Amino acid sequence: MQPPHRSGERFVDLTRRRALRKVVGMQAPSPRGPLGTLVHGWLTRDVAVDLASARALVASHDPLTDPDFQLTLWTLYELHYAGFDDVDDRWEWDPSLLELRASLEDVFERALRELAAETVRATVSADGALADRLFELTTTFEAPPLSRYVQRRATREQMLELLRHRSVYTLKEADPHTFAIPRLTGGPKVALVEVQYDEYGAGRAERHHARMFADTLSACGLSAQYGAYVDELPASSLAVNNAMSLFGLHRRLRGAAVGHFAAVESTSAMPSRRYVDGLTRLGFPPVAAAYYDEHVVADSAHEQLAVRDVCAALADAEPALETDIVFGAAVCLHLDALAAGELLDSWTETDKALTA
Ligand SMILES: [Fe+2]
Ligand SMILES: [Fe+2]
Incomplete structure (x- = not known):
C-alpha cells in the first residue's frame, strides 16, 4: 500500500499550514543514529522506507540506553502532541509509520516489564x-x-x-x-x-x-x-x-x-x-x-x-x-x-x- 505522502499533495498542504500558523513550533529533531536518520528522511523529505529493514534496526537497539531508539520513538509520539513545523500533520495516522512505531513499542514495553518485574511482584503480592x-x-x-x-x-x-x-x-x-x-x-x-x-x-x-x-x-x-x-x-x-x-x-x-x-x-x-x-x-x-x-x-x-x-x-x-x-x-x-x-x-x- 502506498503511504499518503506519495500523492504529491503533502508539500502543498505543508506550505499552507506554515503560512497559517502563528506560533513557530519545533522542527523534527536531528537524528542520533541510523533508525532516526531513516525516520527523519521519511517524515521530512519523502525518502521511501523499507519497513523490514527498519524493523531489523529496531531489534538491534537496547531500548533503555540507546538514544537513537528513544529519540525515534519520541519523534513518532510527538506527532500526537505539538507536531513539527517541517512535518505534515497527516503523518500522525499513517499506517506504515504506526506499524514501525508498534515495533518500537513492543521492544520498549518488554524492556519496561523486565525493568519493573521485581518491584511489581513484591507490591502485588x-x-x-x-x-x-x-x-x-x-x-x-x-x-x-x-x-x-x-x-x-x-x-x-x-x-x-x-x-x-x-x-x-x-x-x-x-x-x-x-x-x-x-x-x-x-x-x-x-x-x-x-x-x-x-x-x-x-x-x-x-x-x-x-x-x-x-x-x-x-x-x-x-x-x-x-x-x-x-x-x-x-x-x-x-x-x-x-x-x-x-x-x-x-x-x-x-x-x-x-x-x-x-x-x-x-x-x-x-x-x-x-x-x-x-x-x-x-x-x-x-x-x-x-x-x-x-x-x-x-x-x-x-x-x-x-x-x-x-x-x-x-x-x-x-x-x-x-x-x-x-x-x-x-x-x-x-x-x-x-x-x-x-x-x-x-x-x-x-x-x-x-x-x-
Ligand atoms: Fe500534580
Ligand atoms: Fe503540575
Missing part, C-alpha cells in the same frame, strides 16, 4: 489495601538523591542542565496522562479530571503548570520554546517521556497510565520543596521557583486523589487492572531513578575532576 501498598512503594523506593543534591550543592550550570532536561516533559506537563481520561468511567475519571484541571491552571492561564514552568525557564535565562532542548536529552530522560506516551496512547495500558500518574503525583511534593531551596540558594529570582512552590502544595493533595480516588477506585471497579496499575507506578520510579542517577553521576564526576 504484599498484604493490605492497594492504596497503602502504592504509598509504601513510592515512599520506600530507593532513588538517587538528586533533589537533595540540588538543594545543597548543585552549581548554577547543573541547575540549568536539570531544567533543560525537565523542559521536554514539563512544557507539556499532564498531557500524556490526559489521554487516559476517555478510557476511564465514573469516579476514577472524575478524580483524574479534578487533578488535571489543576495541572491546566484551574481556569487561569497564568497558573497552567506548563506555562509556569515556561516562566521558570525564562527567569533562568533559558529558552521556553517547547522542544528547544530535546537534542541534548539522554536516552534515559527520553524514556521517561516515552513511557508516559506509551501508557497514555493505548487503552489496554490504561491501568499503567494511572499508576504512572499516581507515582508522579506522589513523588513530587518533597523534591519540589528542595528545588525551591536550590533555586533560592543559587540566587535565581522568585518567579523561577514559583512552579516548584506550586507543586509543594498542589501535589500533597493530588497524591491522595491519584492513589485513592483514581488507582484504588479503578482497581475496585476492574480488579484485573491492579497489576498494570502497579506496573505503571513502578516504571515511573525506575525510569526517574535511571535518569536522575545518570545526571547525578555526571555531576559528581565533574565535581571530583574539579577538586582533584
Whole structure:
C-alpha cells in the first residue's frame, strides 16, 4: 500500500499550514543514529522506507540506553502532541509509520516489564489495601538523591542542565496522562479530571503548570520554546517521556497510565520543596521557583486523589487492572531513578575532576 505522502499533495498542504500558523513550533529533531536518520528522511523529505529493514534496526537497539531508539520513538509520539513545523500533520495516522512505531513499542514495553518485574511482584503480592501498598512503594523506593543534591550543592550550570532536561516533559506537563481520561468511567475519571484541571491552571492561564514552568525557564535565562532542548536529552530522560506516551496512547495500558500518574503525583511534593531551596540558594529570582512552590502544595493533595480516588477506585471497579496499575507506578520510579542517577553521576564526576 502506498503511504499518503506519495500523492504529491503533502508539500502543498505543508506550505499552507506554515503560512497559517502563528506560533513557530519545533522542527523534527536531528537524528542520533541510523533508525532516526531513516525516520527523519521519511517524515521530512519523502525518502521511501523499507519497513523490514527498519524493523531489523529496531531489534538491534537496547531500548533503555540507546538514544537513537528513544529519540525515534519520541519523534513518532510527538506527532500526537505539538507536531513539527517541517512535518505534515497527516503523518500522525499513517499506517506504515504506526506499524514501525508498534515495533518500537513492543521492544520498549518488554524492556519496561523486565525493568519493573521485581518491584511489581513484591507490591502485588504484599498484604493490605492497594492504596497503602502504592504509598509504601513510592515512599520506600530507593532513588538517587538528586533533589537533595540540588538543594545543597548543585552549581548554577547543573541547575540549568536539570531544567533543560525537565523542559521536554514539563512544557507539556499532564498531557500524556490526559489521554487516559476517555478510557476511564465514573469516579476514577472524575478524580483524574479534578487533578488535571489543576495541572491546566484551574481556569487561569497564568497558573497552567506548563506555562509556569515556561516562566521558570525564562527567569533562568533559558529558552521556553517547547522542544528547544530535546537534542541534548539522554536516552534515559527520553524514556521517561516515552513511557508516559506509551501508557497514555493505548487503552489496554490504561491501568499503567494511572499508576504512572499516581507515582508522579506522589513523588513530587518533597523534591519540589528542595528545588525551591536550590533555586533560592543559587540566587535565581522568585518567579523561577514559583512552579516548584506550586507543586509543594498542589501535589500533597493530588497524591491522595491519584492513589485513592483514581488507582484504588479503578482497581475496585476492574480488579484485573491492579497489576498494570502497579506496573505503571513502578516504571515511573525506575525510569526517574535511571535518569536522575545518570545526571547525578555526571555531576559528581565533574565535581571530583574539579577538586582533584
Ligand atoms: Fe503540575
Ligand atoms: Fe500534580
